[in-house]
Amino acid sequence: MKQPVAILGASGYTGGELARILANHPHVEVVYASSERFAGKPWNAIYPHLGRAGSLILSAMDADAAADAAQIVFCALPHKTSMSVVPRLLERGCTVIDLSADFRLKSAATYEEWYETPHIAPQLLAEAVYGLPELYREQIRGQKLIACPGCYPTSVIVPLYPLVKAGAIEAEGIIADCKSGVSGAGRSPSQGVMLSELNEGFKAYKVGKHRHTAEMEQALSEAAGRELTVRFTPHLLPQSRGILSTCYVKPIGEGDAEAARELLRQAYADEPFVDILPAGVNPATSDVRGANGVRISVDMDHRTGWMLVISVIDNLVKGSSGQATQNLNLAMGWEETTGLETVALFP
Structure with a gap:
């Protein structure tokens, strides 16, 4: 029944x-x-x-x-x-x-x-339990109040949390440069999301004051064991779905992209919805359209010494309703992937 x-x-x-x-x-x-x-x-x-x-x-x-x-x-x-x-x-x-x-x-x-x-x-x-299953799965099981994460925070916390917790990157100076499809603005009509206003354009918005900053800082501060700040700038893409987040971080010591990839592979080895991409492969929002996945790549800019951690999600699925369904499954004791086996839509 x-x-x-x-x-x-x-x-x-x-x-x-x-x-x-x-x-x-x-x-x-x-x-x-x-x-x-x-x-x-x-x-x-x-x-x-x-x-x-x-x-x-x-x-x-x-x-x-x-x-x-x-x-x-x-x-x-x-x-x-x-x-x-x-x-x-x-x-x-x-x-x-x-x-x-x-x-x-x-x-x-x-x-x-x-x-x-x-x-x-x-x-x-x-x-309330923060409903990011990859980090808080055991707390979510059987919970009565689950607070699903925002879409931007999901795209930033998932790739960065293990790196911050392991001390592989500097906790200060994190830059999250994120782009989202317009469905993230909701369904209510407004001038800024009209086709004639948005099409063939690209812009930053809520610069220095987007509310999702607080979520990112809360989770990453927990990983670091101390308070930290994130420089987060969201941008609006002329497409319906998808978030691509490019996070600029400084590796610690002799850390490089392959070491970071291996750390992420180990952290998410058993995760059904997280893919760590091989060297030289970067994700696109079309990779996850309609699916509950997170795809992550790591690259090193040797000239500047900065590492680029790039992730993509569908903001309406893993960034919202798919993750909510994942939380439902955990709360009710069902197989976590139930109802979420759909692969991405392409093209």
Whole structure:
């Protein structure tokens, strides 16, 4: 018998991607889906690609109605909204997989600094587990509140965490130069993501103040055993999906690219979704389109002494809904790859 699942915020890109992934999951069935904009309409009227898998009628958001329908709830809600709903879901005994930023940071003060709003459920921050399975798998198992990482942090933390923890690179001076497809900006219309504004263009945005910086620093500081800062600049690509992150780091001692590759191979040897590429091969966002993978390369710029660690993910899959499904599987004790075996789409 399939487990009933609810999705709050089902009409955004992450909600739609969850529906696509969970439609092929053998252990769950989405029985409740909410949307403030499209309540009363069938899901597949908003996302025709869902076909018969999306015939469910969308409802106005109601935490108690969601909990009545399902004990597994995905919150694909905007930041600042999720923290007003999650406490009630937990009171009702639900397993909550939150895709917003509201429970990713352990410090309420840090959250309030970056998100410019008081955190109304700070008592849950210590309870929430950061949902990056490659690093926190055992903590995620059986957990009731899982905070899924942001897309940019996933693309930076996965390749750098083992290198920082092993002392293979300098913890200070990390530069994360990241590019994302426009779906990362969400589905709400705005001038900056119109085709005529974005097409044939390329730009940096939120320079020096992107909120995902705090997540990167939290995880990498843990790896380093002390506070560190990350120089992070995001850029907007004229494409729908994908993140490519080029991280510039300084190796310590006699470290070189092959040593770093070997360290990453050992760290992720048993990981089903992480690939460490051989020397001379660099990843492209098309390598992971529609799949839950992370592909990583390491190169050495011998002229300057800097190492380049490059990673790619699909921001809507490993950067969001696929990783949320990975967390679902761990929380419920299912095989971690269930529902996520899809290979990338190409071309």
